[in-house]
Amino acid sequence: MGVDKKILVIPGDGIGQEVTAWGQKVLETIAVNYKHNFVFEEGIMGHVAIEATGTPLPDETLEKARKSDAILFGAIGHAKYDNDPTLKVRPEQGLLKIRKELGLYANLRPIKLFDELLEASSIKPEILRGADILFFRELTGDVYFGEKKRSEDRNTASDLMIYHRYEVERIARKAYEAARSRRKKLCSVDKANVLESSRLWREVVQELAKEYSDVETEHMFIDNAAMQLVKDPKRFDVVLTANLFGDILTDEASQIAGSMGMLASASVGDSTGFYEPIHGSAHDIAGKGIANPLASILSAALMLDISFGLKNESLRVIKAVEATLKQGYRTMDIANKHTENHYVMGTDAMGAKVLENLN
Numbered sequence: 001m002g003v004d005k006k007i008l009v010i011p012g013d014g015i016g017q018e019v020t021a022w023g024q025k026v027l028e029t030i031a032v033n034y035k036h037n038f039v040f041e042e043g044i045m046g047h048v049a050i051e052a053t054g055t056p057l058p059d060e061t062l063e064k065a066r067k068s069d070a071i072l073f074g075a076i077g078h079a080k081y082d083n084d085p086t087l088k089v090r091p092e093q094g095l096l097k098i099r100k101e102l103g104l105y106a107n108l109r110p111i112k113l114f115d116e117l118l119e120a121s122s123i124k125p126e127i128l129r130g131a132d133i134l135f136f137r138e139l140t141g142d143v144y145f146g147e148k149k150r151s152e153d154r155n156t157a158s159d160l161m162i163y164h165r166y167e168v169e170r171i172a173r174k175a176y177e178a179a180r181s182r183r184k185k186l187c188s189v190d191k192a193n194v195l196e197s198s199r200l201w202r203e204v205v206q207e208l209a210k211e212y213s214d215v216e217t218e219h220m221f222i223d224n225a226a227m228q229l230v231k232d233p234k235r236f237d238v239v240l241t242a243n244l245f246g247d248i249l250t251d252e253a254s255q256i257a258g259s260m261g262m263l264a265s266a267s268v269g270d271s272t273g274f275y276e277p278i279h280g281s282a283h284d285i286a287g288k289g290i291a292n293p294l295a296s297i298l299s300a301a302l303m304l305d306i307s308f309g310l311k312n313e314s315l316r317v318i319k320a321v322e323a324t325l326k327q328g329y330r331t332m333d334i335a336n337k338h339t340e341n342h343y344v345m346g347t348d349a350m351g352a353k354v355l356e357n358l359n
């Protein structure tokens with residue numbers, strides 16, 4: 001029996017437009033092949049929404065989001081804002097607002113290297129082989145949402161790093177539950193030697209560690225974690241961390257998966273799940289048709305699994321990506337100049353190969 005689901009697609013800015021089309025096509029193909037009924041709607045957010053409506057997250061998009069069973073998002077941002085910090089209305093505000101409004105407090109970022117991409121990373125293959133990490137990044141607290149201030153003379157600024165006990169506890173529980181179904185190791189990353197909010201974070205995780213005594217708990221400072229991640233990524237299983245640390249650490253960790261263009265993420269919490277590549281809008285290559293669609297396609301795979309409970313369908317998508325890589329097809333970001341039998345292609349050709357492998 002097939003399932004009925006309503007999916008909101010928000011391509012957003014830059015390469016989001018190009019890659020999200022392929023995440024959607026993969027979902028459409030899965031629906032046909034497995035007799036599910038997926039109904040798609042589209043929403044705007046980010047720079048495109050500012051241009052069209054003056055606001056980065058129009059109410060209409062938020063309403064559609066609340067009524068959908070899952071959301072497939074592309075990317076956000078535009079060069080114009082990056083180089084002008086004085087602009088008050090910014091694309092990223094749309095993304096932060098939708099995370100907060102939908103209560104998406106847990107951002108799951110699985111880091112797993114496809115064997116075919118061992119050579120695509122800047123890290124040595126022998127360090128990478130076998131690495132498999134699941135990040136739990138807290139997504140609705142921290143300096144991202146703490147009070148922001150600027151003095152009257154404009155010469156002093158601050159962002160409040162703030163956490164409440166319940167915020168740490170609810171994501172820590174999710175991370176522990178995930179660790180139970182994996183290798184039963186959890187590394188909580190903080191800066192408890194300096195930050196009070198990190199001391200609260202550690203206190204809460206230490207308490208939960210007793211409850212989850214079947215999981216091995218380790219605490220690590222963020223600076224050390226950043227180093228260990230490239231020194232010995234295999235030592236990590238589940239990594240639990242705060243919003244800002246998780247943002248930085250997962251960009252770093254993308255090198256373990258070969259490229260930013262490979263990493264998918266799932267944001268979950270109170271209601272609708274939200275699925276997006278971890279890469280940004282990449283203005284430098286936007287519109288050129290060369291972006292890697294695999295992170296969007298793998299985000300669609302996460303949606304099938306996490307929001308819809310369609311494990312087989314999700315695995316089918318991952319297998320199709322794997323097969324495509326095995327056949328030697330690569331986008332520019334994962335191409336290895338030194339390897340023969342690689343066919344470097346653009347977004348649409350790559351996406352089409354994955355679809356072929358789905359059938």
Ligand code: IPM
Pocket residue numbers: 076077092095247278280
């Ligand atoms: C991410 C992005 C966002 C973040 C930006 C675009 C606001 O970098 O999802 O990792 O910092 O959370």
Ligand code: MG
Pocket residue numbers: 247248251278
């Ligand atoms: Mg980021």
